[in-house]
Amino acid sequence: MAARLAQALPAGAHRVLVLGFEELMYAPLRLAHELERTTRAEVRFSTTTRSPVLAVDDPGYAIRTRLVFPAHDDPADGPGERYAYNVAGGGFDAVVAVVDSAADTPALHAPDGLLARLAAHTPQVLLAVVPSYVPAPQDAPERPATMLPEPLRGPAFSSYAPEEVGWLLQDLSHVTLEAPTEEREEAVQSGGAHYAESLPVEYQPSEQYQELFHAALDESAARLAHAVGVVTETVLAERAPRPVLVSLARAGTPVGILMRRWAQHRHGLDLPHYAVSIVRGRGIDANALRWLAAHHDPQDVVFVDGWTGKGAITRELAQAVEEFEKLEGVTGFDPEIAVLADPGSCVRTYGTREDYLIPSACLNSTVSGLISRTVLRADLVGPDDFHGAKFYRELAGADLSVAFLDAVSARFPEVTDAACAEAKDLLSADRTPTWEGWAAVERISEEYGIHDVNLVKPGVGETTRVLLRRVPWKVLARAGAGSDLDHVRLLAEQRGVPVEEVAELPYTCVGLIHPRYTRGATGADGRAVTR
Structure with a gap:
């Protein structure tokens, strides 16, 4: 913390x-001592x-x-009332206010609050927040004390700068976890394995596909920036004045970093940001919540997550948090997810409800800090371990x-x-989730005999994932969908997957996985067969 404060000093x-x-x-006092040791400034405490x-402006007082x-x-x-003495007139080039998290309230940031009072007497005010001690309720079940590891950070783990995100994961880079897509799909659908027990082989994009990614990014960067601003302003207004951003790895991680950057850009805030694992059917990493x-x-x-599809992870998180609180006796976690895009109308906090291309969905680890999907396997992840993931250092050239x-x-x-204007309008609007995406998925599942x-x-993001990671059967595309689907059409062509235009589709596109996949259902090249 002292090193980060030293960097932030004028x-x-x-x-x-x-x-x-x-x-x-x-x-x-320890922070002051470390600042004095590592900088050339005269540091007072x-x-x-x-x-x-009573204050008296007299040299002898x-x-x-x-x-x-x-x-x-x-x-x-x-x-x-509270007081700070000998700050005014002290000639300080900067004041570092240190509070615990219990004191980091809207009153601290109010126009008549401490930070505003300090700002009137120094060119720069920095805020450092240390965690408050929160004792467990008396009726909470006893749990043996376990020392959980500190978050992993780049460059040792991920290509992100260390301050951008801390990964509450364990490094499994030394373990061979990748399996051919067809083998994984067969094992998962037969009930013999869970999708989080192995990793897909990372898709290496063709030159043509990379060109599509860059074109999509150029076209949508401003639209994405706008959505980042809307969701971040909503979070700051509704949830907490200095929120702790916790991204759901890995699709949520780039969005969490962008939200953190927006808070710095717009408000000068240095928000904590972590990435944790959540696994469908297994819940969120309980050790990460304990940390x-x-x-x-x-x-x-x-x-924080990237986008919603039908809302499965939204429901998974709510259930997992409820179970964690019952087991641990720790309350306060809000399972409401903040997302960049909510085409499924599953959450209240979002940047947009349009279903358009988020370029980070186009690629895998090479747009996610070179980190794999998360892994949860009993022989690798013990009861006191974080879920695992791999750092693909060898892909640095394509990152x-x-x-x-x-x-x-x-x-x-x-x-x-x-x-900011749109966020202000949204705050007073009815944003109650309608779950229309889930209803549409149930209808499509029955109409196409998937059950x-x-x-x-x-959605565009989930359809892209289907084509990159799993064994696709077909893609449904809304009639007249434009350039947001260029990369989907290219991937589908490369994998031999038919794209079927549908007139009435609540999403821009929908990816369908083969409903009864076996090895015999693919051709010699492993491409999906049509029905």
Whole structure:
């Protein structure tokens, strides 16, 4: 934390104050000591207090100036004034305010709050938030103390910068987990294996497909930036003033990073961001939730994903959080997911409900920090382990992860006003999920004789995944769909998958997995057979 604060200090800062929060003094004092050791600045330390003292501007008097601000930690004895002494007139080039997560409330950020009071007397105010200790309820079941590992970060794990995301995963890069797509599909559909027990072989895009990706990114970067702004502004207004972003690996991770970048761009916030594993039928990684609860207030956690299809993961997360709270006695996690696109109308917090191409769906690890899908297998993941994943270092030459993020975030300035205006309108609108996507999937499943909603993948993002990772049967495309489906048509052509135009389709496209897949159902080249 001290290293990140040192980087954020203004260039040439000579005099810095680290300001603790009432009795929270030890951690701020340690931060001040480390800043003094690693920078050339003169670093002073003091703390806020609830004790009123008369300030007298006299050289022989200890308390020369006084700042007054309202309490911001919801104290048990009710609201009241708090004080910071000798800050005004101190000649500080920057003030680092250190609070715990319980005190990081809207009152802290209010126009008359501590941060605003400090900003009137120093060129730069930095906020550092340390996690509050939250004791378990007395009736919570006892659990043996387990030391969970710290998050993995780039460049040791992923091609993202270390501050962009911390992965609450274990590194399984040394384990061979990939299996041919046909073998995985047969094993999964026969009930002999779970899809999270192995990994698909990473699709290596052709030159033509890469050209489509870059064209799609050029065309949609501003639209994506707008959606990022809308969903981030909604989260900041409704969920928490300084949310802890927790992306569902891996499709949620680029979106979480973009939301974090927007918060920096628009509000100067440095939000924590982590990626965790969730597995259909197995739930979210409980050890990851334990780590989050130990380091942050669960009420600040906002789960992030890329898009919704029919809403299966939305339901999975809600059920998993409910089970976790019953088992652990830890409350406060909100299972509501924030997504970039919600074409299935499954959530309240979204950037758009249009079904269009999000270019990060076009590729696998090479647009996701070179990280694989997550893995959950009993012989690799123990009861006290995080779920696993692999870091494909060998694909570094084809990596577009940071290029994708930079292309979208470069468009933030031009869409800021429009995104903020739309977010303001959405906050007062009825955003109740209709789950129309789930109803459409049930209908399509029956109409096409599939009889399994898990084999129907609605939306551009999910259809792309079908073509990249699994054994597709056919693709349904809305009649008149335009360039958002160019990459889908190319992938379908390369894999020998028919594309069927449908007049009345609630999504731009829908991918269908072979309903009764066996080895004998493919030709010699492994391409899907038609019905």
